[in-house]
Amino acid sequence: MTKPKTYTTKQKAIEVCNRLEEYYPDASCSLTYSKPHELMIAGRLSAQCTDARVNIVSKPLFEKYTSIKDFAEAEISDIEEIIKPCGLYKTKAKSIKEMCQQLIENFNGEIPNTLEELTTLSGIGRKTANLIMGDVHHMPAIVTDTHFIRITGRIGLTKNKIPKKVEDDLRKIIPPEKSSDFCHRIVIFGRDICKARGERCEKCPISDICDYNKSRK
Numbered sequence: 001m002t003k004p005k006t007y008t009t010k011q012k013a014i015e016v017c018n019r020l021e022e023y024y025p026d027a028s029c030s031l032t033y034s035k036p037h038e039l040m041i042a043g044r045l046s047a048q049c050t051d052a053r054v055n056i057v058s059k060p061l062f063e064k065y066t067s068i069k070d071f072a073e074a075e076i077s078d079i080e081e082i083i084k085p086c087g088l089y090k091t092k093a094k095s096i097k098e099m100c101q102q103l104i105e106n107f108n109g110e111i112p113n114t115l116e117e118l119t120t121l122s123g124i125g126r127k128t129a130n131l132i133m134g135d136v137h138h139m140p141a142i143v144t145d146t147h148f149i150r151i152t153g154r155i156g157l158t159k160n161k162i163p164k165k166v167e168d169d170l171r172k173i174i175p176p177e178k179s180s181d182f183c184h185r186i187v188i189f190g191r192d193i194c195k196a197r198g199e200r201c202e203k204c205p206i207s208d209i210c211d212y213n214k215s216r217k
Helices: 009-023 036-045 051-064 068-073 076-086 089-107 126-135 146-155 163-173 176-192 211-215
Strands: none
Touching: 009 163, 009 176, 036 051, 036 068, 036 089, 036 126, 051 076, 068 089, 076 089, 126 163, 126 176, 146 163, 146 176, 146 211, 163 176
């Protein structure tokens, strides 16, 4: 019997990256937007809310407020009314208005292109900041939401559970130029195959090198 190939963590990461790229050739953000600031706002709305619901809610929101200036000058109560189905609507509406005011006051209405600057904006944590870095600025980015942490942990690419530590671990092993698309593919993979419950290991393109699958045998 042929001995299974052994991988270092970095070799495994590259192999996983390559296989998911082949399995899911079209990698794109699951949030719907047409302008950079809309992705930032959609990212804020996605906290404790599904992307599918965010896309439903953000459509009338972006139709009513078409610019950063519109949001900066909006009545918070009006934003609240539209985004209520996303949950935490009072907190989210407040931070959406504030972040747009900050963009105008501190960044001349432009979207910052560093994590450090992005995370100074109201309601923007590292998760959304990385999403902006990858999708808007096309720079290396690792978006660590709960699903990303769960799946990369299952595969054996990290032992950490804290988002920043997972981000640091993956930055060391995922090719920078592929990192943003890798994160999008992990989202698709998590919905399609590597679900929190009812995972479909028998259909998984990386099951032979996945720590979780090996542990089930």
